[in-house]
Amino acid sequence: MTSAKALPKFSYESLRFIVYGSSSENGVDTVSAKITIMDTAGNEISTIERSWPGSYLSFDFLRADFDSKKYYFPYRVRGINTIIEKPASSFRNRHKGSNLYPYFMENGECILYSGEEGYSVRQGLYKIARFASRPLFFKYSKYVRLLSIDLSRCESGYYYSLFVNEEGDIEIKKQ
Secondary structure: OHHHHOOOOOOEEEEEEEEEEEEEEOOEEEEEEEEEEEOOOOOEEEEEEEEEEOOEEEEEEEEEEEOOEEEEEEEEEEEEOOOOOOOOOOHHHOOOOEEOHHHOEEOOEEOOOOOOOOHHHHHHHHHHHHHHHOHHHHHHOOOEEEEEEEOOOOOOOOEEEEEEOOOOOEEEEEO
């Protein structure tokens, strides 16, 4: 993809979150959390505070691989019922949970990036993110992967950050 050639590699805090806890009422488990989507400069883009069905949380990311670079896009947050549940990599499960794309894709730009290059980089990331989120590419493409990050080991009441480093790996750090 030509957009990838012009984009720099960067490391950044992608998400910051706190799991408030889980509860059960009338046999239905729910887990509550506050999730903040961050841009590459550390600015808060959007905050989501709510509950999801399940006992634990999981983040799903779409990873697009182009020009020896890995680009991660927060795809969805969802509740899961068991520790280390099977990843939701099947096409039929892609609608479960809360879609995160509307929080950082706007007016032809992916606002996850904040830097000197600005507009042109945000446009390039937008094109890559749109490519990654298309159902056919999502399932069959050699360029796009769905990665599920199980948060069942995260303790309630503590802030965590999810970092993407320059090597293209994701790390979760307790604050």
